[in-house]
Amino acid sequence: MSHTPPAPTGPTPTGPARPPALRPPRSLRATAWWLADSAGAIPAALGLAWAVAAQAGNGPMWPAAALLVLGGAARALAVAQARLAGQGLAARFQSGLRQVLWPALLPSRMARGALVGEDAHLAVDTIDRTEGLVARFLPLRGASAAAPLLIALAVAPASWVSAMIMLATLVPFVLGLVLAGGLAARRARAQHAALTRASGLFVDRIAHLPLIVASGAEERVGRQLAGATQDVAHRTMAVLAVAFASNAILEFFAALCVALVAVYCGFALLGLLPFPAPEHLTLARAFYTLALAPEFYLGMRRLAAAYHDKQTGEAALEALDTAMTALPDAPPTVPAPTRLRGQDVVIAYPDGTRIGPLAWDWPGPGLHAVTGATGSGKSSLLLALVGQAPLAQGQILGASGALQPSAFNAAVGWAGQAVALPPGSLRRNLALGGAPTASDAAMHTLLESLGLGTMLARREGLDTTLDHRGSGLSGGERRRVGLARAILSGRPILLLDEPTADLDSASATAVRAVLATLARDRLVIVATHDADLVALAQTRCAVDAVEGGLAA
Amino acid sequence: MIDPLAAPLARQRGPLRAAMACAVLAALAAVGLLGVAGWFLAGAALAGLGGPLAVTAFNYLLPSAGIRAAAITRTASRYGERLLGHRAALFALADVRASLFARIAQAALAGNAPLRWGALAARFGRDVDLLEDAAIRRVARLGAITAGLAALALTLPLGWAAVLALAVGLGAMRLAGRALATQRLPALQQDLAQAHAALAADYAEMAGPAVDIAVYGLAPAMTAALAERAAAQAAAQAALARAEAAITAVQALLAALTLAAMALLAQGPAPLLALALLAAMAALEPWAGLAAHDSRAPDVRLAAERIAQAGETQAQPAAPVALLAGVPTLTIAGTTFAPGARVRLDGPSGAGKTRLLETLAGLRGDAPRALAVGGHDPRVLGLAGLRAHLALMPQAAPLIAGTVADNLALARPGIDRAAMARALHLACADDVVATLPDGLDQWLGSDGARLSGGQRRRIALARALLSGRPWLLLDEPSEGLDLLTEARLCRRLGAWLDETGTGLVLVSHRPAMAALADRVVPVL
Numbered sequence A: 001m002s003h004t005p006p007a008p009t010g011p012t013p014t015g016p017a018r019p020p021a022l023r024p025p026r027s028l029r030a031t032a033w034w035l036a037d038s039a040g041a042i043p044a045a046l047g048l049a050w051a052v053a054a055q056a057g058n059g060p061m062w063p064a065a066a067l068l069v070l071g072g073a074a075r076a077l078a079v080a081q082a083r084l085a086g087q088g089l090a091a092r093f094q095s096g097l098r099q100v101l102w103p104a105l106l107p108s109r110m111a112r113g114a115l116v117g118e119d120a121h122l123a124v125d126t127i128d129r130t131e132g133l134v135a136r137f138l139p140l141r142g143a144s145a146a147a148p149l150l151i152a153l154a155v156a157p158a159s160w161v162s163a164m165i166m167l168a169t170l171v172p173f174v175l176g177l178v179l180a181g182g183l184a185a186r187r188a189r190a191q192h193a194a195l196t197r198a199s200g201l202f203v204d205r206i207a208h209l210p211l212i213v214a215s216g217a218e219e220r221v222g223r224q225l226a227g228a229t230q231d232v233a234h235r236t237m238a239v240l241a242v243a244f245a246s247n248a249i250l251e252f253f254a255a256l257c258v259a260l261v262a263v264y265c266g267f268a269l270l271g272l273l274p275f276p277a278p279e280h281l282t283l284a285r286a287f288y289t290l291a292l293a294p295e296f297y298l299g300m301r302r303l304a305a306a307y308h309d310k311q312t313g314e315a316a317l318e319a320l321d322t323a324m325t326a327l328p329d330a331p332p333t334v335p336a337p338t339r340l341r342g343q344d345v346v347i348a349y350p351d352g353t354r355i356g357p358l359a360w361d362w363p364g365p366g367l368h369a370v371t372g373a374t375g376s377g378k379s380s381l382l383l384a385l386v387g388q389a390p391l392a393q394g395q396i397l398g399a400s401g402a403l404q405p406s407a408f409n410a411a412v413g414w415a416g417q418a419v420a421l422p423p424g425s426l427r428r429n430l431a432l433g434g435a436p437t438a439s440d441a442a443m444h445t446l447l448e449s450l451g452l453g454t455m456l457a458r459r460e461g462l463d464t465t466l467d468h469r470g471s472g473l474s475g476g477e478r479r480r481v482g483l484a485r486a487i488l489s490g491r492p493i494l495l496l497d498e499p500t501a502d503l504d505s506a507s508a509t510a511v512r513a514v515l516a517t518l519a520r521d522r523l524v525i526v527a528t529h530d531a532d533l534v535a536l537a538q539t540r541c542a543v544d545a546v547e548g549g550l551a552a
Numbered sequence B: 001m002i003d004p005l006a007a008p009l010a011r012q013r014g015p016l017r018a019a020m021a022c023a024v025l026a027a028l029a030a031v032g033l034l035g036v037a038g039w040f041l042a043g044a045a046l047a048g049l050g051g052p053l054a055v056t057a058f059n060y061l062l063p064s065a066g067i068r069a070a071a072i073t074r075t076a077s078r079y080g081e082r083l084l085g086h087r088a089a090l091f092a093l094a095d096v097r098a099s100l101f102a103r104i105a106q107a108a109l110a111g112n113a114p115l116r117w118g119a120l121a122a123r124f125g126r127d128v129d130l131l132e133d134a135a136i137r138r139v140a141r142l143g144a145i146t147a148g149l150a151a152l153a154l155t156l157p158l159g160w161a162a163v164l165a166l167a168v169g170l171g172a173m174r175l176a177g178r179a180l181a182t183q184r185l186p187a188l189q190q191d192l193a194q195a196h197a198a199l200a201a202d203y204a205e206m207a208g209p210a211v212d213i214a215v216y217g218l219a220p221a222m223t224a225a226l227a228e229r230a231a232a233q234a235a236a237q238a239a240l241a242r243a244e245a246a247i248t249a250v251q252a253l254l255a256a257l258t259l260a261a262m263a264l265l266a267q268g269p270a271p272l273l274a275l276a277l278l279a280a281m282a283a284l285e286p287w288a289g290l291a292a293h294d295s296r297a298p299d300v301r302l303a304a305e306r307i308a309q310a311g312e313t314q315a316q317p318a319a320p321v322a323l324l325a326g327v328p329t330l331t332i333a334g335t336t337f338a339p340g341a342r343v344r345l346d347g348p349s350g351a352g353k354t355r356l357l358e359t360l361a362g363l364r365g366d367a368p369r370a371l372a373v374g375g376h377d378p379r380v381l382g383l384a385g386l387r388a389h390l391a392l393m394p395q396a397a398p399l400i401a402g403t404v405a406d407n408l409a410l411a412r413p414g415i416d417r418a419a420m421a422r423a424l425h426l427a428c429a430d431d432v433v434a435t436l437p438d439g440l441d442q443w444l445g446s447d448g449a450r451l452s453g454g455q456r457r458r459i460a461l462a463r464a465l466l467s468g469r470p471w472l473l474l475d476e477p478s479e480g481l482d483l484l485t486e487a488r489l490c491r492r493l494g495a496w497l498d499e500t501g502t503g504l505v506l507v508s509h510r511p512a513m514a515a516l517a518d519r520v521v522p523v524l
Helices: A028-057 A062-112 A116-128 A131-155 A160-199 A201-207 A209-214 A218-270 A283-296 A298-305 A307-325 A378-385 A426-433 A440-449 A453-458 A475-488 A505-518 A531-536 B006-011 B013-049 B052-057 B061-110 B114-119 B121-158 B160-183 B185-207 B210-216 B219-265 B270-309 B353-360 B378-386 B404-409 B417-426 B430-435 B453-466 B483-500
Strands: A340-348 A353-362 A366-371 A391-398 A401-403 A412-415 A493-497 A523-527 A539-542 A545-547 B330-332 B335-337 B342-346 B371-373 B390-393 B471-475 B503-507 B519-522
Touching (some): A028 A062, A028 A131, A028 A283, A028 B013, A062 A131, A062 A307, A131 A283, A160 A283, A201 A218, A201 B121, A218 A283, A218 A298, A340 A378, A353 A366, A378 A391, A378 A523, A412 A475, A412 B210, A426 A440, A426 A475, A440 A475, A475 A505, A505 A531, B013 B052, B013 B121, B121 B270, B160 B219, B160 B270, B185 B219, B330 B503, B342 B353, B353 B371, B353 B390, B353 B471, B353 B503, B371 B378, B390 B453, B417 B453, B453 B483
Antiparallel strands (some): A340 A353, A340 A391, A353 A545
16 A cells, blocks of 8 residues: 555654755755745735724725735745755756766666666656655645745734744644654564565466466455555555644644633733733734634644655665676776676576686687577676676786676677667667777678668668667577777677577678687687587687575 | 455454544644643633632633643653554555455456556556555544534534634635646646656666767766756746645635634633634644545545456456367467477567467467467457466566565465475576575575576576476577576486476577477468
């Protein structure tokens, strides 16, 4: 269930220091507009006072109506502007988050072992969920501290005693809130684990409906679910009963503030105060004071209503912070190694799959093969070299000692199963590897030899516009564009995952020839099934996956 | 349309009525507090001016006691309104969840595509949450309406013109709120949803090839390419915020105009004007809040429709088929296998082996080959006719959020812990469970998040073995296992098949596992 108890406005523990991009900004503009809304209550209260005084003394009524409309218009404008200012700030904050998070998340997804869906959720939905915190809660919090003072100041010239009464109610109010808030937080914490566990069951059981129905267990599961949903309702009510108590404290003092001011002013007007009158009140002054009394606590009531925004936003920032701290550190870049050796290398994924121990020695330019059955972990070895698979043991060595995986990424031309195509022309995509800009002719020749000639003819050649959605390229065509990019990059080490898969035999032969030529002056590593390609290789590293983990 | 909340809320009649009574009382107290306070002040001022005699004649005890009583009543009844309103809504929606599950389960059983329902889980979760929110808001709505009516009643002594001014003002606020909410918001909400979906889809597309991005340093280019979508989403969000701000501003402006009109048109003594103006001021605030209900109404209506219809359209009566008597034969791609046969489906990846198994088990109906169970097309028998005879262990090895025992108990009613232990041993999952801190009672997060793929697969296999169906359908049961464990699993499974005479339909590319089958059906 999504329902979160509206917790109190009491003091909340401040979280640990976050990186600057994750610190939600304070919107002075939105706060100022919320205060302008409170200020708009002043002409409105003057209007009400004028109206009653005019009715009592037969004065003209139109100034009262004018003041009421003026105050109302000012408040309408202020509330609208406060929302828009908050929303604008939230949009800028979110844009800043994206600028920081996306460049960090995009290249590190595999290394962190995150699924595409998880990362998309984090990068899009989680950032969106900070809106209420920045756009509403924080500006309201700023205003809620200043608004009571503003109202008390506005009341003081008419009745300083009433202003003091209003301020005096703040003291027990804050004390009550701290007590109730602490109790509510303890109650919420005590139920938190059981509630999160049980509240997800409904969605989980529907998601697993095929399994449940195929097992013939729908009635039993249905009965359990009915019990679990009742249990969630009971537990939620236990939390709410306390959480609403802090709201009741707020309500009580808001009502008490009005009642005390009304009774004091009434008895002062009657001259029946049980002590000497500290000030002289008139009907207009008293009425103006009374009309402002409900405004004293309005800011805090609005803040309490926005508490859910705070919880959602804080949780989102927490999730983003966790993701940012989990980012792998990039090792210092090293020059291209001329030799790559592996000793006792084990790759272990968090799900328990282990690959290795593996050993290899690729002494310099040449063609080397990594072999093994589908799913055995051939790709994982290539991934480990560029820091995208977790290395649990062993060392990768260059000509002069240990190498940090990913430290030599700038020397690697990569062509894998999935190909990233940033929006742009085919020419630009092919040249993304950097290095010497290849001529159009060289690009054409290579693409022809990779069997992409018909694609070039069908589209607008090298000017064909590509984007991340594939732009009409088949999966195989995309992968060959990736292969061409790796080759054209001119980088001294090529890591190629299944370079001859999905090619017809003529193209495969052409690719093998291209790779054999490249291997004269570059270190070409291929993970492959292709026996003809393996036959051309100088060394062969065989890989087989072993599941370990808890069961090992 | 049937309101899916009607029956469950009727069962919560007690708390719901109490909550509504509290809401009415809270509204009356809030309007009364300000109204009486205003009347008391104006009356006191006039009496004060009238001299000592007028002061003695003025009954100040009653109103000042009334003010204090209203303050306490407002607090207490608002607490009751919130607590009881939430109570009614929470328990009513607990019922909705349970009955919705039962209905969808029936639909999944009767229809041809149970897999479809599973994919809708997140949407049903959101829809029910929306209804819960709407049920809570119903009570608050009653309070706002009561406040408006109370203010109207308190305006009566000021003459018909003032009453008319307030009534027109209240009406105008509702009309404006509704018109803006129904005409402008749905399109803007939809724009935002589309912009959001487009951004999420693009991000997912771009995030796929992470290695290319890392090796070629493409992250800045990708971020820049996504900026346009992000800006479109921000623009949609800003447009929605503008519309919502406009709704609020219009409500505030109309409320002020209403008060001004009342002041201009009122006829009567000052205390009664004070009473009516402050009562109206207290009522107009929750009245303006009704506009927030309007902006949610379209979403709530759609959610209610989806929930009311869930399961109804799918429940076509299945063609009457003679129930399969005894243990049925299986016919796969033209070859018929007697009970107890051990068959392997062989073919390249992507040939549709998984789809064939799922069609045979009644989970879908789109395998293109000739299939029969006991001589009948499985698509005609349906899941209801098939499930007593076949147990499928899907490749994804789904586990429900619950304990290991909860997962095993799905297989059939009345499984004791000894039977569970035997099945776990057969599936080579006993050592997996032994390493879990709570053993069989270990809570597994959603989809067995604590376990590796191979471990989940073995627990799912144990569940399939426990089901006691005469045909076992296994989809890649040994994927992710090391060779030793796989060999052990094959030995135990082979012995169990011999002992029980259970038939096997297997999809596996691993040689050791494949050796369990003695017949091969090519799937191309």
